Amino acid sequence: EAGVAQSPRYKIIEKRQSVAFWCNPISGHATLYWYQQILGQGPKLLIQFQNNGVVDDSQLPKDRFSAERLKGVDSTLKIQPAKLEDSAVYLCASSLSQRGGRRETQYFGPGTRLLVL
Amino acid sequence: AQTVTQSQPEMSVQEAETVTLSCTYDTSESDYYLFWYKQPPSRQMILVIRQEAYKQQNATENRFSVNFQKAAKSFSLKISDSQLGDAAMYFCAYRGSNYKLTFGKGTLLTVNP
Numbered sequence: 463e464a465g466v467a468q469s470p471r472y473k474i475i476e477k478r479q480s481v482a483f484w485c486n487p488i489s490g491h492a493t494l495y496w497y498q499q500i501l502g503q504g505p506k507l508l509i510q511f512q513n514n515g516v517v518d519d520s521q522l523p524k525d526r527f528s529a530e531r532l533k534g535v536d537s538t539l540k541i542q543p544a545k546l547e548d549s550a551v552y553l554c555a556s557s558l559s560q561r562g563g564r565r566e567t568q569y570f571g572p573g574t575r576l577l578v579l
Numbered sequence: 580a581q582t583v584t585q586s587q588p589e590m591s592v593q594e595a596e597t598v599t600l601s602c603t604y605d606t607s608e609s610d611y612y613l614f615w616y617k618q619p620p621s622r623q624m625i626l627v628i629r630q631e632a633y634k635q636q637n638a639t640e641n642r643f644s645v646n647f648q649k650a651a652k653s654f655s656l657k658i659s660d661s662q663l664g665d666a667a668m669y670f671c672a673y674r675g676s677n678y679k680l681t682f683g684k685g686t687l688l689t690v691n692p
Contacts, residue, residue, distance in 0.1 A: 465623070504583070504670050504682025505624075518679065553624065564612045564674045565631065570624040 464488065466571035468554050474577045480542035483574045487535070487556030493517075494531055495568060496539050497553040505553055511537065541576075549578045581606045583673050585683035592661045593691050599646075600656045600686045602671030608632075611675040613647065613654045618685070619667040627669070630654065658688075666690045 467486040475481050487494050493512050497505035508527065510518040513534035522529070526545070531537040541548055555568040582605045592598035604613070615627040630638045630647050637645050642662075646655045658665055671683040 502684065504672070504684050505680075506682070507679055510679075518677075555624075564678055565629065567626050567629075568680065570616075572621060572623045 466554055466556055466569055468552075468571040468574055470574055471572065472575050472577075474579065475544055476579050477546055478543040480540065481544055481576065482538050482540045483552050483554075483576075485537045485539070485554030485571060487537070487554070488558075488569055491556035491558050491569070492534070493557045493559065493566075494537050495555040495557075496529055496537070497555065499551040499553055499573070501550070508539070544576075544578045546578050549576055551575050581608075581673050581675055581681050583671050583681050583683035585669075585671055585686050587686045588684070589687045589689070591689040591691060592658070594661055594663060596661055597657060597659045598661055598688065600658075600669050600671075600688065602654045602656070602683060604652050604654065604671070604673050606652070606673065606675060608675045611673060613645075614672040614674070614680070615643070615645070615654075615656045616670045616672060616682075617665075617667045618670060624670070628656070661690050663690050663692060 469484050495510050496508045499505040508522045509529045511531040514531045529539045551573040553573045554571040557566045557568045584603045611632045613630045616624050617627050618624045628638050628640045628643050642659045644657045668685045668687050670685045673681045
């Protein structure tokens, strides 16, 4: 089966510009996650969707970050305006169940590497 | 809040040898899951192995096994017969009652031929 797809793979922008990332989860997966992975650290959850509803966005900097999952399939993550500290890899992941159970495997995409100059 | 600590930023192993990666975590919960994820240079993270806290038996997946010490809050990963393809960043992760995955900072494993 096809894995989690993300685009673009790389993006370089200047601070104060805006940027958007796209994610297509594995077909049939109800739960979708966006993570931020800063160099030298583990991924940090930004937002979790269950179908097209937000389950957890407690660590999303809402003054500059936004995300949506229209029709419960694809998702976009936007940063506006970007800051230097937003330079990171943005990972998208998906899992099968409606509840995103604790035992479940999360399947990760290849990530989008963002550099803010 | 739960925390996950990986005290070894880097490890190396000779091909065909065995290596153990360490992980400790802090939690007040009794029911949770622990995971080891592998992230090769291509950046696609994949699940290596998982352990349920209520199971006393240590999980194994082919050459990968864990040593789960619940009282000590320790969850180490042992890779036997290391192969060149095992070279990657390895992340330990915790998932408890809030269903959120909390990752450690990772251990970079190098496999020497």
